[in-house]
Amino acid sequence: MKINLANKKNEKKQLKSSGPKYxxxxxxxxxxxxxxxxxxxxxxxxxxxxxxxxINTISDNDLVRKGAIxxxxxGLHLKNYISxxxxxxxxxxxxxxxxxxxxxxxxxxxxxxxxxxxxxxKEMWGRSLWxxxxxxxxxxNAGMIPWYLNMSMVGLxxxxxxxxxxxxxxxxxxxxxxxxxxxxxxxxxxxxxxxGATYINVFTKIIWPLSKPILATIAIFGAVGHWNSFTxxxxxxxxxxxxxxLQHRLYTYLNETSNIGAIMRSGTGQLSAADQALxxxxxxxxxxxxxxxxxxxxxxxxxxxxxxxxxxxxxxxxG
Amino acid sequence: xxxxxxxxxxxxxxxxFLYYLYRIVIIIFAISLFIPSFNxxxxxGMVNGNMSLFTSGVSYSALTQSxxxxxxxxWVQESxxxxxxxxxxxxxxxxxxxxxxxxxxxxxxxLRRLGHYIVLIGTFVGYLGLGGALIAYNQVSKxxxxxxxxxxxxxxxxxxxxxxxxxxxxxxxxxxxIPKPNKNEVYSLEAKYKLFLxxxxxxxxxxxxxxxxxxxxxxxxxxxxxxxxxxxxNFVGFKWFTILFQNKATRNDIVKVMQNTLxxxxxxxxxxxxxxxxxxxxxxxxNMRIRRFIQTCTTIPNFISWVLVYSFACTxxxxxxxxxxxxxxxGGTAVNFLMNGDHIWLKMLAWGMWKGIGWSAIVYIxxxxxxxQQLYEAATVDGAGRFQKMWHVTVPGxxxxxxxxxxxxVAGILSNGLDQYLVFENxxxxxxxxxxxxxxxxxxxxxxxxxxxxVIGMVKxxxxxxxxxxxxxxxxxxxxxxxx
Numbered sequence: 172m173k174i175n176l177a178n179k180k181n182e183k184k185q186l187k188s189s190g191p192k193y194x195x196x197x198x199x200x201x202x203x204x205x206x207x208x209x210x211x212x213x214x215x216x217x218x219x220x221x222x223x224x225x226i227n228t229i230s231d232n233d234l235v236r237k238g239a240i241x242x243x244x245x246g247l248h249l250k251n252y253i254s255x256x257x258x259x260x261x262x263x264x265x266x267x268x269x270x271x272x273x274x275x276x277x278x279x280x281x282x283x284x285x286x287x288x289x290x291x292x293k294e295m296w297g298r299s300l301w302x303x304x305x306x307x308x309x310x311x312n313a314g315m316i317p318w319y320l321n322m323s324m325v326g327l328x329x330x331x332x333x334x335x336x337x338x339x340x341x342x343x344x345x346x347x348x349x350x351x352x353x354x355x356x357x358x359x360x361x362x363x364x365x366x367g368a369t370y371i372n373v374f375t376k377i378i379w380p381l382s383k384p385i386l387a388t389i390a391i392f393g394a395v396g397h398w399n400s401f402t403x404x405x406x407x408x409x410x411x412x413x414x415x416x417l418q419h420r421l422y423t424y425l426n427e428t429s430n431i432g433a434i435m436r437s438g439t440g441q442l443s444a445a446d447q448a449l450x451x452x453x454x455x456x457x458x459x460x461x462x463x464x465x466x467x468x469x470x471x472x473x474x475x476x477x478x479x480x481x482x483x484x485x486x487x488x489x490g
Numbered sequence: 491x492x493x494x495x496x497x498x499x500x501x502x503x504x505x506x507f508l509y510y511l512y513r514i515v516i517i518i519f520a521i522s523l524f525i526p527s528f529n530x531x532x533x534x535g536m537v538n539g540n541m542s543l544f545t546s547g548v549s550y551s552a553l554t555q556s557x558x559x560x561x562x563x564x565w566v567q568e569s570x571x572x573x574x575x576x577x578x579x580x581x582x583x584x585x586x587x588x589x590x591x592x593x594x595x596x597x598x599x600x601l602r603r604l605g606h607y608i609v610l611i612g613t614f615v616g617y618l619g620l621g622g623a624l625i626a627y628n629q630v631s632k633x634x635x636x637x638x639x640x641x642x643x644x645x646x647x648x649x650x651x652x653x654x655x656x657x658x659x660x661x662x663x664x665x666x667x668i669p670k671p672n673k674n675e676v677y678s679l680e681a682k683y684k685l686f687l688x689x690x691x692x693x694x695x696x697x698x699x700x701x702x703x704x705x706x707x708x709x710x711x712x713x714x715x716x717x718x719x720x721x722x723x724n725f726v727g728f729k730w731f732t733i734l735f736q737n738k739a740t741r742n743d744i745v746k747v748m749q750n751t752l753x754x755x756x757x758x759x760x761x762x763x764x765x766x767x768x769x770x771x772x773x774x775x776x777n778m779r780i781r782r783f784i785q786t787c788t789t790i791p792n793f794i795s796w797v798l799v800y801s802f803a804c805t806x807x808x809x810x811x812x813x814x815x816x817x818x819x820x821g822g823t824a825v826n827f828l829m830n831g832d833h834i835w836l837k838m839l840a841w842g843m844w845k846g847i848g849w850s851a852i853v854y855i856x857x858x859x860x861x862x863q864q865l866y867e868a869a870t871v872d873g874a875g876r877f878q879k880m881w882h883v884t885v886p887g888x889x890x891x892x893x894x895x896x897x898x899x900v901a902g903i904l905s906n907g908l909d910q911y912l913v914f915e916n917x918x919x920x921x922x923x924x925x926x927x928x929x930x931x932x933x934x935x936x937x938x939x940x941x942x943x944x945v946i947g948m949v950k951x952x953x954x955x956x957x958x959x960x961x962x963x964x965x966x967x968x969x970x971x972x973x974x
Contacts, residue, residue, distance in 0.1 A: 324702075422797045
């Protein structure tokens with residue numbers, strides 16, 4: 172990190188010092204214009220859908236239905252978000268997604284840390300054999316159908332644990348953690364063993380705190396993976412709609428061609444006038460649900476960015 | 491004296507041998523917990539033939555998922571199934587105790603002895619469970635509607651019972667063989683085994699979720715219908731493999747699917763240099779703040795799911811989307827561009843690029859900052875222009891990374907992934923969008939055609955692993971460095 176910072180400072184200095192001397196040839200100007208235009212257009216293409224979706228969820232629903240909202244929101248309100256509580260099963264799905272993300276990520280990180288630590292211990296019985304046994308599973312899989320049959324055999328279909336347990340052992344993350352732990356000076360551990368610490372003590376008191384950067388990296392990537400995961404819900408939870416994740420629910424709604432009333436609690440007769448209006452407006456509902464699904468990602472995104480390059484560069488290390 | 495020593499070592503050797511046997515038996519025992527045909531709880535046709543003893547013992551709802559009708563009509567008693575569930579649970583506990591004893595057998599004699607005592611109790615509990623299953627079978631077989639309930643004798647009782655007996659016999663023999671208790675003994679375990687036992691649960695998880703599915707390949711050789719069982723009666727050998735090529739309809743499907751798969755993979759591979767170009771040109775933007783901003787914005791799409799990408803696609807391209815709105819405002823009619831099935835390969839490529847290029851570029855951006863600045867200075871001195879520096883300094887610096895990623899891409903040529911094609915599929919484009927993964931999903935999960943979809947998945951896995959090995963070898967030959 173320190174080296175990086177130093178580099179940045181140098182870069183800035185260089186830029187400043189080379190500024191006045193820098194001659195711009197006409198060719199450079201044209202190049203810069205083209206280059207900037209390309210990147211500006213592509214950047215807009217990347218963030219415009221987010222923006223467009225967002226302004227449509229907070230604008231007046233009538234205008235949205237007419238398609239009058241293009242660049243500027245009109246008639247601001249948050250009723251759409253409040254009305255979501257009336258959408259069938261949305262809350263359940265949200266809770267399923269949140270709990271699988273929290274639980275699944277937590278267990279995966281703890282397991283990766285522990286396994287990563289244990290496989291660095293040379294004195295372990297059959298160390299390299301077991302390490303390879305785990306890591307090699309990255310490179311093959313039996314295929315979707317055998318995997319599904321296997322999950323049903325061990326009773327994890329239509330079962331919330333089906334989201335959690337298969338993801339606990341993540342070979343790639345184990346490699347990352349192992350590589351990181353190997354870079355921690357061995358003297359730290361050794362002195363602890365001399366003082367009579369057990370393996371578990373050393374792991375919780377020394378290794379875990381020192382590995383926090385890498386654990387945070389895998390946690391964030393794991394959490395995004397869990398939040399976005401969709402096919403496992405589709406394949407495993409066929410018979411229990413109350414276990415569908417938010418992504419799966421959104422997929423269902425997007426494909427809902429019939430009257431959107433089907434997804435609202437229309438039978439209760441307790442819908443307010445605003446909700447009645449919303450009933451007719453499937454478009455805003457879909458948009459708002461999409462927005463709710465994407466918001467958590469946008470919230471963690473700034474935290475993630477710090478770990479991008481670190482994670483990717485570590486990924487270049489082999490197992 | 492001498493004789494006694496020899497005897498002792500003889501005895502020690504036998505003990506060691508028996509302990510190896512003991513552990514192997516226990517591992518097999520633990521695996522059989524997950525094998526449906528060994529399930530002692532399968533006392534009637536209403537218990538899913540695909541369910542293992544483990545599932546029967548931990549999930550009452552799975553055990554009783556299809557008994558509601560029979561209970562309502564009074565053909566069976568619900569209490570029978572409660573009994574069956576408890577019995578399965580007890581059998582599971584028995585097996586768990588054996589596993590615990592197997593772990594303890596790695597420790598000191600005192601620890602081993604404790605393990606043996608646990609297994610003595612565990613075996614008793616396990617026998618109780620098997621007895622319970624037999625009682626449940628007895629009750630079920632008295633049903634008034636045998637056609638519906640289909641009572642069948644659970645052969646698993648014999649198999650699991652035999653295993654309990656083997657473990658019990660071994661335990662008793664070993665208890666007799668190991669030295670008598672003495673006061674100075676402590677519970678202890680060597681460090682190497684301690685570490686192994688910490689790792690063991692994770693090895694077991696890996697085994698269950700990554701290796702055990704390979705056992706599912708056997709479905710490729712049987713005439714299997716969902717919910718049925720495998721037996722030698724419906725063993726069909728390589729029938730499904732030949733059907734793939736002999737049946738004209740299937741063959742046409744496969745040819746089309748392979749075209750789609752390979753075409754889209756090839757398109758992806760042939761444009762994989764775009765990420766590198768993206769990174770190189772992005773680094774030409776010298777203003778760090780603008781560059782960071784662009785990088786941030788172009789990476790976001792990578793972190794949203796394909797469902798959300800599809801949702802975005804709808805908001806822009808569907809009948810009520812942005813573009814249709816603009817067309818309508820100018821006096822045209824709304825069009826649903828997503829239902830248009832033309833050029834679907836290119837469209838999928840474009841969506842893939844939109845989502846992934848910013849992210850793929852990051853690794854190259856990191857690579858560029860790792861290139862020695864002196865090379866650029868030297869090039870400048872030699873009179874190289876901007877593009878010459880890019881081509882002669884930056885690109886060669888990034889090529890090794892590109893090469894590795896490209897080879898990985900070649901190895902994954904059959905795995906396009908499911909999500910993207912599943913969400914964008916519709917009746918108009920289904921012909922051209924159906925890649926191998928989507929085809930397998932439709933065939934196996936939607937249509938329930940387990941054997942053929944297993945065959946395809948199996949061939950795909952084997953080809954992928956082979957490709958990976960070839961890519962690895964190539965990398966070793968060309969760069970002298972492996973990629974895996």
